[in-house]
Amino acid sequence: MARWVVTSAWPYVNNVPHLGNLIGSILSADVFARYLRLRGEDVVFVSGSDEHGTPIEIEAIRRGVEPKQLTDQAHEYVSKLIQEYRISFDNYTRTESPVHKSFVQEFMTKLYQNGYIFEQDDVLPYCPRDGMFLPDRFVVGTCPYCGFEKAYGDQCDNCGRLLHPSELKNPRCAICGGPVEFRKSRHWFFDIPKLQEKLLRWLQESRLPPNVKNYSMNWVKEGLKPRSVTRDNKWGIPAPFPGAENKTIYVWFEALLGYVSATKEYGIKEKGDEEFWKRYWFDSKTRTVYFIGKDNIPFHAIILPAMFIASGDPYVLPWYISSTEYLMYEGEQFSKSRRWGIWIDEALELLPADYWRFALIKMRPETKDTNFTWNEFTRIVNSDMNDDIGNFAHRVLKFIKSRFGNKVPEPSEMKKLDKEYLDYILSAPSRVGSYIESFRFKQALEEVVELARKGNQYLNAKAPWEKIKTDPQDAATTMYIAANAVAKLAVLLAPFTPDAAERLWKMLNMEGSVHEPGRWLEASKPLLNPGHVLGEPEPLFRKLPNDFPEKAHELLAEARKRVMEKRPPLLRW
RNA sequence: AGCGGGGUAGGGUAGCCUGGUAGCCCGCGGGGCUCAUAACCCCGAGGUCGGUGGUUCAAAUCCACCCCCCGCUACCA
Numbered sequence: 001m002a003r004w005v006v007t008s009a010w011p012y013v014n015n016v017p018h019l020g021n022l023i024g025s026i027l028s029a030d031v032f033a034r035y036l037r038l039r040g041e042d043v044v045f046v047s048g049s050d051e052h053g054t055p056i057e058i059e060a061i062r063r064g065v066e067p068k069q070l071t072d073q074a075h076e077y078v079s080k081l082i083q084e085y086r087i088s089f090d091n092y093t094r095t096e097s098p099v100h101k102s103f104v105q106e107f108m109t110k111l112y113q114n115g116y117i118f119e120q121d122d123v124l125p126y127c128p129r130d131g132m133f134l135p136d137r138f139v140v141g142t143c144p145y146c147g148f149e150k151a152y153g154d155q156c157d158n159c160g161r162l163l164h165p166s167e168l169k170n171p172r173c174a175i176c177g178g179p180v181e182f183r184k185s186r187h188w189f190f191d192i193p194k195l196q197e198k199l200l201r202w203l204q205e206s207r208l209p210p211n212v213k214n215y216s217m218n219w220v221k222e223g224l225k226p227r228s229v230t231r232d233n234k235w236g237i238p239a240p241f242p243g244a245e246n247k248t249i250y251v252w253f254e255a256l257l258g259y260v261s262a263t264k265e266y267g268i269k270e271k272g273d274e275e276f277w278k279r280y281w282f283d284s285k286t287r288t289v290y291f292i293g294k295d296n297i298p299f300h301a302i303i304l305p306a307m308f309i310a311s312g313d314p315y316v317l318p319w320y321i322s323s324t325e326y327l328m329y330e331g332e333q334f335s336k337s338r339r340w341g342i343w344i345d346e347a348l349e350l351l352p353a354d355y356w357r358f359a360l361i362k363m364r365p366e367t368k369d370t371n372f373t374w375n376e377f378t379r380i381v382n383s384d385m386n387d388d389i390g391n392f393a394h395r396v397l398k399f400i401k402s403r404f405g406n407k408v409p410e411p412s413e414m415k416k417l418d419k420e421y422l423d424y425i426l427s428a429p430s431r432v433g434s435y436i437e438s439f440r441f442k443q444a445l446e447e448v449v450e451l452a453r454k455g456n457q458y459l460n461a462k463a464p465w466e467k468i469k470t471d472p473q474d475a476a477t478t479m480y481i482a483a484n485a486v487a488k489l490a491v492l493l494a495p496f497t498p499d500a501a502e503r504l505w506k507m508l509n510m511e512g513s514v515h516e517p518g519r520w521l522e523a524s525k526p527l528l529n530p531g532h533v534l535g536e537p538e539p540l541f542r543k544l545p546n547d548f549p550e551k552a553h554e555l556l557a558e559a560r561k562r563v564m565e566k567r568p569p570l571l572r573w
Numbered sequence: 574a575g576c577g578g579g580g581u582a583g584g585g586u587a588g589c590c591u592g593g594u595a596g597c598c599c600g601c602g603g604g605g606c607u608c609a610u611a612a613c614c615c616c617g618a619g620g621u622c623g624g625u626g627g628u629u630c631a632a633a634u635c636c637a638c639c640c641c642c643c644g645c646u647a648c649c650a
Contacts, residue, residue: 012650055649124648135648154648160574162646210590215577215645222576225647251650294578294644303647325578326643333643368579369643376585379599387612388598395609402608443587446598453598460614465607479608539610 003279003286004043006033007259009296010050010095013074014059016343016571018334019372020293020327022085023360028322028441029291030087031361034495035436037088038520044280046262048093048100049075052236053251054135058175060235061130063570067235071096073568081344085353086498091266095237095251095258099268103261104254105240107311108229112241116191116310117229119243124232125153125165126183127173133232134165134173139180141168188241189226190253195306196224202305202317209439212321216301227303229253256304259290260315287319294323322439325365329372342372342556345567349559351381354497355541358385361496364442374549382543384449385497390541392452393489393504395459396482397537403468408483409476410530418477421458422526425451425485429523432492448492455485480530483508487527491519500540509535 008029011017017026026047033045051071060067075094082092093100111117125134139153144167148158152174153165165171171180203217229250230239236248260281267276280286290300300321308315326333334341347356359380363370400406414422428451435444459482464475487508493501494514505514508528545551564572 010650014650050650053650122648133648137649152649155646162574165648211578218576219645219647222646227647231648250648252648255650295650297577297645298647299650328643363585371585373584376599379585383599386610391610391612393609395613397609399608446586449598456609456613457615459608460606463606463608468608541610543610543612 001041003283004033004036004041005259005263005280005286005288006036006043006045007288007290008045008047008089009290009292010048010255010258011078012053012055013049013051013071013078014056015336016074016078016081016345016567018336018341018343019329019347019356019360020334020341022344022356023327023364024293024324025291026082026087027085027357027360028324028364029289030085030089031441031495032289032291032322032436032439034088034498034515035433035520037517038491038494038515039433040518040521044090044263044266045088046091046093046259046266047089048091048095048097048258048262049078050251050255050258051075051095052233052248052254054138054231054233057132057233057235058138061175065570068096070570073570077345077568077571081348084348085344085357088498090270091262093258093262093265095255097261097265099265100254100258100261101237103264104237104249104257107257107260107307108249108253109240110311110313111190111307112188114310114312116194117188117241118191118226119186119188119241121184122187122228123166123182124185125171125180126185127176127178127180129176129178130173132234133183133185134175134180136163136165138174139165139168139171140174141165141171141180144169185232186243187228188230188239188244188247190229190303190306190310191226192224192303192306193226195309196220198309199224199302199306202309203301206317208301208318208321209323212297212301212323215297219298219302224302252299252303253307256299256307259288259304281316282314284314284316286316288316289320289322290318291322292324294325297321297323320439325367326369327360327363327365327372328369330374331371339560339573343563345563346556346559349562350555352499354500355381355385358445358497361441361445366440366442374552377552378544378548381541386541386543388449388456389452389489389493390539392455392459393486393507393540394537396455396479396486397507397534399464400479400483400534401537403464404476404479406534408528408530408532408534409479411477411480412473414477415474417458417461418481421454421485422481424454425481425488426524426526428488428492429520433520436495445496448489448496451485451489451492455482458482458485480528483528483534484526488523490514491523491527494519504540507535507537507540509533 009025036043060070125139136153142149143151143156145161146159230247233248239247264277267273305317329341362380432444432447462478464478467475490504501514
């Protein structure tokens with residue numbers, strides 16, 4: 001049995017995550033982690049709030065508070081939401097965690113000692129009024145090529161040209177609007193070009209998916225440049241290099257290390273073992289799996305492995321990186337400034353987590369950007385989830401209750417149709433599982449829906465409501481198989497809709513929890529024996545009204561108002 | 574501009590790697606059933622697979638060029 005570390009990209013908590021963030025990393029990672037546990041695998045599932053860096057520092061300035069006050073509120077709120085979505089993190093921590101901070105400092109010191117860090121002066125934009133150096137993105141001015149007056153220091157949104165902030169005419173601070181100067185500042189750089197050959201060889205031999213692999217190999221082949229690992233921000237982890245007393249570590253470098261430090265923190269808190277994390281990260285048989293959005297590929301496929309190699313410690317390099325495309329909202333990208341989209345707290349005001357989990361997984365942008373529309377959402381919830389799965393379970397359980405005294409009937413002779421469907425049920429866990437293992441969650445869930453669809457066909461073909469009068473033994477056989485299909489559904493749904501799966505498990509009057517380790521493996525044989533007394537059947541899901549798509553925008557607007565009162569003050573718009 | 578991903582019936586998607594005249598879901602039209610949540614089942618209509626050219630007995634699938642959408646391009650995270 002392999003050890004697994006499953007990670008999800010760390011939400012940047014200048015804001016509440018939206019549905020795109022949820023499906024892109026957190027929810028996808030949860031489905032995978034839950035599946036592995038159901039298979040009885042040894043899993044650590046970690047993530048945390050990414051809370052350092054300029055955007056948060058600026059947000060804090062804007063609100064007149066210290067950054068820590070902002071991220072304290074954000075971390076607490078996001079942690080609570082993550083629980084409400086039933087994301088089964090073993091540790092959801094934060095980059096302000098003391099374990100993380102000291103881990104990052106020790107790690108960066110190793111890179112320094114191993115000769116992978118060098119110093120160099122840079123000339124950088126500086127705002128004298130705010131008293132801070134500005135990232136390129138936070139300098140605005142007139143584009144020297146097209147004359148657009150609101151070009152950013154890294155790129156002009158009008159003509160698309162890539163820029164350097166020093167090229168802008170009339171450069172101003174994006175925060176206060178004041179003039180920008182250029183000042184010299186000393187920085188510490190990660191000498192990543194030294195690792196070019198090793199990275200290329202690793203990428204070549206890795207089993208990363210083609211989109212990640214090809215993309216990254218091109219990057220590396222084009223030639224890597226040293227990257228500065230320090231920033232002049234006050235808000236962050238102090239750089240441990242001699243002479244770097246006023247610098248902090250660039251958020252990207254430390255946030256990536258959070259995967260390791262979160263495992264370490266978990267070991268200390270839950271196992272009382274300082275060295276626990278090494279059993280995972282330093283074991284060549286451990287499989288580390290990262291769930292990220294497509295914008296994050298270089299950091300996970302190049303920079304993180306480079307850091308691991310440069311540390312000189314025997315870290316396992318990424319085993320798999322599952323990168324999703326983007327979820328769009330009604331045709332356009334989610335946008336905080338335009339308030340376009342659905343944020344995860346708003347969603348819960350409308351419907352319980354299972355509805356979102358199910359629909360989002362069915363919309364998971366696995367090969368291309370996918371559009372969230374209320375029409376499609378309603379279709380998935382009403383048709384796939386409720387009519388196919390929910391109603392199938394209900395019709396089976398109700399029938400057994402009314403005609404068989406709520407006991408699983410004793411099967412007799414199996415005919416062709418019976419054998420076919422029984423085989424189909426018994427092979428479903430391995431079918432669904434193999435899709436999950438190839439990171440095709442959308443198809444995996446479709447396969448679960450298909451089990452219910454086939455069940456409906458089976459019932460209609462066998463018409464036990466008719467046979468009960470003419471051939472009761474055949475009706476009993478049919479319902480024995482159908483009941484087992486429902487039990488199977490409970491297990492197969494467990495990674496996707498954990499609450500509904502558990503409710504169904506209880507309705508079947510099964511022992512313990514559906515989420516117990518190893519359930520998936522048990523499900524390769526019938527779960528219900530003849531004579532087993534079932535529980536009280538009730539509808540598993542409810543349906544959305546037909547006019548839901550038309551009313552959704554209005555409902556969302558109302559939800560947004562309610563949410564604003566629940567959000568901690570520093571996260572309100 | 575360079576690199577990567579995508580463009581398949583009204584909507585959503587599979588198939589493409591490993592060529593053999595297109596599969597599934599929703600919607601639509603017709604029929605059936607009555608165990609079930611106005612649910613379920615069956616039948617049917619609807620696609621020259623972004624465009625052009627090429628390779629081949631045969632192209633959604635391979636090659637070339639072009640058009641459109643999305644992302645990245647190293648200091649937003």
